[in-house]
Amino acid sequence: MSARPRRDPHAERARATRVGPAGRARRILGDVAPAAPVRPRRDPHALRTAAVPGPAGRMRLDPHGGELLAHMPSLAAPGAEQPIVVERPACLILAVLDLPGGRLEGSDLGLLAAARDLADRLEGAVLALTLHGRPDLGRLGVDRHIALDLPDRWDPAAALSVLGTVLADHAPAHILFAETPLLGADVARRLAAATGLPAAFAVHRLEPDEIRARGAGLDLVGPPPPIMTLHEVLLADRPEPVLREARPVAVAVRPDAGLIEDLGEVPVDLTGAPLAEADLIVSAGDGVTDWPAFHALAARLNATVGGSRQVCDRGLLPRDRQVGASGTLVAPRAYLAFGISGAPQHLQGIERCQRVVAVNTDLHAKMIERADLAIVADAQAVMPALQTLLEQRRHG
Incomplete structure (x- = not known):
């Protein structure tokens, strides 16, 4: 019987050692196989060059290695968006x-x-x-x-x-x-x-x-x-x-001279105008206690007066001044809410308002969340301050 050859651990370790992508020595367990080609490392800088703008204008990486740029050239070149053209419409x-x-x-x-x-x-x-x-x-x-x-x-x-x-x-x-x-x-x-x-x-x-x-x-x-x-x-x-x-599209027109002469707008007191037709509404809630200041501000702005259901229930404003789902649905250009917390029915009534300004001491009030501009302060301090500011601008 021939003698079993002695193993050389140093030679085996040398054959089983490979250098990884990071330069570190790695041992390959089991049978030693031919070294596989090292996977190249991804270059993040190259990926960013293939980024394309998304719908919100943010840059997005192309996961397909540039194929998206080839299929969607309009996204590859910002500012090259083409308009939809209807050349021969049916009507x-x-x-x-x-x-x-x-x-x-x-x-x-x-x-x-x-x-x-x-x-x-x-x-x-x-x-x-x-x-x-x-x-x-x-x-x-x-x-x-x-x-x-x-x-x-x-x-x-x-x-x-x-x-x-x-x-x-x-x-x-x-x-x-x-x-x-x-x-x-x-x-x-x-x-x-x-x-x-x-x-x-x-x-x-x-x-x-x-x-x-x-x-x-x-x-x-x-x-x-x-x-x-x-x-x-x-x-x-x-x-x-x-x-x-x-x-x-050019149109050659010569408007006829009408029999009606427009003399401009006539000054009208709008504080008692119908809420559904108002362009500017100043509305009060439970947070309003200085009613003379509230009505003075509404008169100064020539704004229509409105209020919450609680205010109308207490008789502080007439029932036809109630804003909300159980009152009047309003759609003014601007809605100023003083001391209104924002009950669900009231918020339903102002869904179609273009701009909402809310004044409330509670930062977490629903009306503050709904507002386009919020002032976290006491309405009794804000109303006279607004009147003072309006007087200063009026006199230059």
């Missing part, structure tokens, strides 16, 4: 914006959202008409835009003259207005009377083949007519911020 939906004071209001945005939805269902395009203003409507669902620079005053004859030209040149399938007094609602009714076209007012449900409109306490159901005004229920939506062409 045109004309949206006549109010633009009071040259500003886009919530009713205008809701009107564009409804027009966009109707145009998509009919495979059409949205044609927006602004009589006195040139806002950027590219991300508001507009495919074509007629922008005029008429004087910003109440002139229904001039509006009808422009609309007659637009209808003759473009023949829109439907003309949409917002149901707003002295603005869209007034012009829509004048247009229907002047042209004899069928019309429906205060439409609260709009489908391509059926509408529901409110009139004389009844719901009127039928096919969508050429002229429609939209109820505030439909004006609550907002258009998706997708870039569209908003192609400028």
Whole structure:
């Protein structure tokens, strides 16, 4: 029998040792196999060069090694977003914006959202008409835009003259207005009377083949007519911020001189105006104890007075001043809440307010959470301070 060869541990250790990626010596257990190729280390700097902007503008790493850049070139080059173009629409939906004071209001945005939805269902395009203003409507669902620079005053004859030209040149399938007094609602009714076209007012449900409109306490159901005004229920939506062409369209118009002369606004005390029609509301809750200061501030701002249910239950304000689900649903441009904690019914009543300013001593009050601007302080100290500030600005 031959002698068993003696093992050499030093030679075995040398054969079983490999150098890892970090430069450290590693032992390979079991049978010694040929050294596998070392996996290259990922370079984070190279990965960042392949980052692409996400929907929110943040940079995102491409997990596919650059394939995403090849398939989505619009994301690879910031600023190269291409607008949606509707070249041959089946029809045109004309949206006549109010633009009071040259500003886009919530009713205008809701009107564009409804027009966009109707145009998509009919495979059409949205044609927006602004009589006195040139806002950027590219991300508001507009495919074509007629922008005029008429004087910003109440002139229904001039509006009808422009609309007659637009209808003759473009023949829109439907003309949409917002149901707003002295603005869209007034012009829509004048247009229907002047042209004899069928019309429906205060439409609260709009489908391509059926509408529901409110009139004389009844719901009127039928096919969508050429002229429609939209109820505030439909004006609550907002258009998706997708870039569209908003192609400028020129219209040669010579507005007729009307028989009505606009003498401007007449000063009116709005403190007792209906809450549903108010643009600025100053509202009080249980946190208000200095009622003379509250009413003085409302008069100084010429704001409509409102209040919470608790205040009206105690007789501190009339019942018609109650804001909330069990009172009046309001939609002003600005809502100033003094000492209101924010009960669920009250918050439901101010859902459609554009801006909410809350004054409360409780940092964790629901009204503070809802507010666009919050002042954590006693209402009794803030109200006279606001009056002082207003007087200082009034006198320069």
